[in-house]
Amino acid sequence: MNPNSILYIFLSWLLSMCYGFVLLSSAAGQISDLNLFEAGSSSTYKLQSEVLINEKDNSSKNVGFYVVAEVTVNSIWGKGKDKILQIELTQPLLHIKSRKAPSPDGFVPHKSNLDKMQNKPFLVILKNNKVDRLLMPKNEPLSMVNLKKGLASLLQFQIYEGETKEIDSSGECLAQYTANSDDMFTKTKSNCVSIDLPYTYNPDDILKTMVQSSRISEYHLDLHKNVIKSIKSKESHKMFLSVKEDIGNFVEADQHLILIREGQISTIEGQNIEEALEKLISLHSIVYTQESLMSDRETDGEDATFSDLVNELRDNLKSEAIGTLKSARSFIKLINIGRTSNKKDIQKALASKKNKDLLLQLYDILGFIQSQDSHEAVMKNLIFDDEKMLDFSERYLWALSICSKPNPDIIMDLLKRFQKNNNIPEKIKETMILSIASMAYRLSQLHGNKVKVLKDVEEAIINNLDYAKGEEKYQFFRALKNLKSPNTIPKLLDVIEKGTPKEGVLSWKIIKSLPKEYWGENVLKTAKKTFFQLNKRHDSSSRTIAAELMLETNITEQNLKGMLHYLGSNDTAFEIKQYVYQNIRMKADECPIFKRMVLNIIKSDRFLNNYSTLAPRGMSTALSRNFLSSDSSNGSLVSLQELKSGIVKRGSVNIVMEKNDAIKEIFSLGLFSGGLSSFMSSNGNENELEDEESANAGMELSVLGTQLRPFLFFSGQGELMGHVWSGTASEKTPAYQANTLLQDHLEYIRLGNGLIAELNVKGALSFDLSGSVKISIFYSTAESLVEKAAGIAVIGTTKIDTSFVKSQVEFSASIEPKLILNSDLDFSGKPTACMRLTQPDSLLTHNIFKIERIPGSKHKLRIAKYKKTNIPGVTYSLNRKNNEMCSAMFK
Structure with a gap:
């Protein structure tokens, strides 16, 4: 050598x-x-492009199709790494799924619009061996153009290993090249982005829709002949619910290009690409349009207008249909079409006399559409300062506040109306500021805290809080709870230190609603001072919330020991002791590490290690019960009841979903009361600050983390006695009825073969909350009833829409759960309370529909699959003391 x-x-x-x-x-x-596509060379390939769609586990019959054709690649000009390729797709033929087709593939050829589409040779321009642009014959159908783009994208590759960004029919992707052998390499695409296509998603870890994609292409070269022998491209996309991963759809797309013959052709002269193109175009009569490799979305123009669809679905939108699957399906259809509808069409639906009884449901729908056109149409019909429009205004504002994709322009419009219009009735005004705050928070979840509108909303709420007097402040505290801004923590801690007892309670509720990472050292120190009343007397609800917060953090052994010692102290606030005791037990049941710490403290301390200390008086409860357990997520029912003189002072029943480390409060139903001690027998030991307030009672409801305006049963002793004597409070009254969108996902995935898959998931909820209270002064008894009924439906579709074939798989899952909370109180002597929490039987249905049809043909393939699961009802055991009192009251 x-x-x-x-x-x-x-x-x-x-x-x-x-x-x-x-x-x-x-x-x-x-x-x-290696000099691929050498000028004058011609290669002919067999192309097969296949698409299959199925349910997520791909366990049963799928629907789909494939296209076969011959592809001729002529290199008509070349200079170095710059080339002009003329590609011809010859006699493309559609094959479809058929029950009569032979096994195992199940495909047969079928006539379609593809057979008669205009189809001329197209040009691929390579610069530095990369596809720079395409020249397509003018006026060819979009379906044909997209198929050609998918074919041309197979030629978008490099022969060196490494990672690079590329644009092809899948969008802008990160491409990783790996050598397999001397003459084979693999291209793996990831993080494909299509910013020009609509994309809607719910960022919440529990309610979001998951999409998992895989894109791999394998290239086999003939190094002796300077030619591509074959290209195999395979990709798959799984779409499924985060909360229940076994429900979803699956789409798979393959392309296979195999060399069948080679040849030679004549070339075109030219010093550069542009000169060569000019000569080529002058030789032929074809008019070209310049295109990128990215495919374009097809629309069939078959969708009705928003107003027409309302007319078509009118019966499904009536109040009596709320809570049914047909109502949920209609809700979803109208949201899908409404997001692309214009203002005039939406106004037509709102103004129609035929839709007078549907307006509440239409405002629900428009609140979730949240386009500029939909909002302007609503503002033409909705007058916020008209108290007669309270129900309509609140339904629209509630929907806006819960939507996972808020429109910042709508937020600013509502904020301006709130600040400038002094004639808005108090109830609407409170709902408006609560909705503005919730929308701002949800916007921050999508775009972070740098959006200007977020700062404007926070400043507006703080300023109104500073200038408001007395009970006027409470709505702004609740707005801060919806805003969930950590910037407000210093102010809230100052209010806890210097404000009124009620303001302290509201401040603690806000802090409790914030993510735990914002509970810094200052918050924990204030929580300790509040619970143990080291600086001043605090409302019992402030103390119990502070205790909850301490227990939910990584509480130190010293602080936990102090809380346990408090149970044996001389403090006569027995309900607070019982509430803390129940919370400690609940957490110990959920966390083995915490349980060991509690047991170690008790065993090592003689004062604690006895029955008297660990059996505090009181009827308050804190418990958690599982109602759903699956591989994907878990559902819990959390009930917290803080009692005073036998009456629920602050109670809540929460439905909580958990997935990995993510926790989502779906619903929180709360009962509150104050100033009722004078109506009950008292042992005189509980000297609490809340006795100073006037008699009041009501319900609080939070939906998907958004607190709504409280619903008051009564406020003041005069109103209370009016209800008692007239019996109006004893009638079951709807407090909250609405249609809500849970899952909200729309995504268009560009497939490598040039077609586009539409993934659409909508989860609709019809919700009804009703309650009643009965008080008998003569018999010294009280009864309350709260019923929470819901109809939940999730519909997800994966479809491929072209002018020559349409394939679709749809899943639907639905359930109608119900929750009933009964509370009975006897205060004729020593107060006795019995709470019963029941969940009746329910039925979960999971249906799958697979459809394929050929436009202009009678062919239609439909496959259906049905599954039903009975979920037995249950009565939840609260605690032993409650069970004993229930047995005594109903013996």
Whole structure:
């Protein structure tokens, strides 16, 4: 080996280390000598492009199709790494799924619009061996153009290993190239983005829709003949619910290009690409349009207008249909079409006299559409300062506040109306500021805290809080709870220190609603001072919330020991002791580490290790019960009841979903009361600050983390006695009825073959909350009833829409759960309370529909699959003391 040979080998090795040695050299020399698409060469391939759609686990019959054709690639000009390729797709033929088709593939050829589409050769321009642009014959159908883009995208590759960004029919992707052997390499695409296509998603970890994608292409080269022998492209996309991962759809798309013959052609002269193109175009009569590799979305124009669809679905939108699957389906259809509808069409639906009884449901729908057109249409019909429109205003504002994709322009419009219009009735005004705050928070979940509108909303709420007097402040505290801004923590801690007892309670509720990472050292110190009343007397609800917060953090052994010692103290607030005791037990049941710490403290302390200390008086409860357990997520029913003089002072029944470390409060139903001690027998031991307030009672409801305006049963002793004597409070009254969108996902995935898959998931909820209270002064008894009924439906579709074939798979899951909370109180002597929490039987249905049809043909394939699961009802055991009192009251 001479010195020149050694130097050559060294330099070759060095280059491979710097640039990535991709494919090994052949007998003819280096891989760099490979000259694919050499000018004058012609290669003919067989193309097969297949699409299959199925349910997520791909366990049963799918629907789908494939297209076969011959593809001729002519290199008509070339200079170095710049080339012009003329590609012809010959006689494309559709094959479809059929029950009569032979096994195992199940496909047969079928006539379609593809057979008669205009189809002329197109041009692919390569610059530096990369596809730069396409020239498509003018006026060809979009379906044909997209198929050609998918074909041309197979030629978008490089022969060196490494990672690069590329644009092809899948969008803008990150492409990873890996050598498999001397003449084979793999291209793996990930993080494909299509910013020009609509995309809607719910960022919540529990309610979001998951999409998992895989895109791999394998290239096989003939290094001796400088030609591509074959290209195999395979991709799959799974769409499923985060909360229940076994429900979803699956789409798979494959392309296979196989060399069948080679030849030679005449070329075009030209010094550069543009000169060569000019000569080519002058020789032929074809008019070209310039295109990128990215495919374009097809629309069939078959969708009705929003107003027409309302007319079509009128019966499904009536109040009596709320809570049914047909109502949920209609709700979803109208949201899908409403997001692309114009203001005039939406106004037409709102103004129609035929839709007078549907307006509440229409405002629900428009609140979730949240386009500029939909909002302007609503503002033409909805007058916020008209108290007669309270129900309509609140339904629209509630929907806006719960929507996972808020429109910042709508937020600013509502904020301006809130600040400038002094004639808005108090109830509407409170709902408005609560909705503005919730929308701002949800916007921050999508775009972070840098959006200007978020700062404007926070400043507006704080300023109104500073200038409001007395009970006027409470609505702004509740707005801060919806805003969930950590910037407000210093102010809230100051209010806890210097404000009124009620303001302290509201401040603690806000802090409790914030993510735990914002509960810093200052918050925990204030919680400790509040619970143990080290600085001043606090409302019992402030103390119990502070205790909850301390227990939900990584509480130190010293602080936990102090809380346990408090149970045996001389403090006569027995309900607070019982509430803390129940919370400690609940957490110990959920966390083995915490349970060991509690037991170690008790066993090592003689004062604590006895029945008297760990059996505090009181009837308050805190418990958690599982109602759903699956591989994907868990559902819990959390009930917290803080009592005073036998009456629920602050109670809540929460439905909580958990997935990994993510926790989502779906609903929180709360009961509150105050100033009722004078109506009950009292042992005189509980000297609490809340006795100073006037008699009041009501319900609080939070939906998906958004607190709504409280619903008051009565406020003041005069109103209370009016209800008692008239009996109006004893009638079951709807407090909250609405249609809500849970899952909200729309995504268009560009497939490698040039077609586009639409993934659409909508989860609709019809919700009804009703309650009643009965008080008998003569018999010294009280009864309350709260019923929470819901109809939940999730519909997800995956479809491929072209002008020659349409394939679709749809899943639907629905359930109608119900929750009933009865509370009975006897205060004729020593107060006795019995609470019963029941969940009746329910039925979960999971249906799958697979449809395929050919436009202009009678062919229609439909496959259906039905599954039903009975969920037995349950009565939840609250605690032993409650069970004993229930047995005594109903013996």
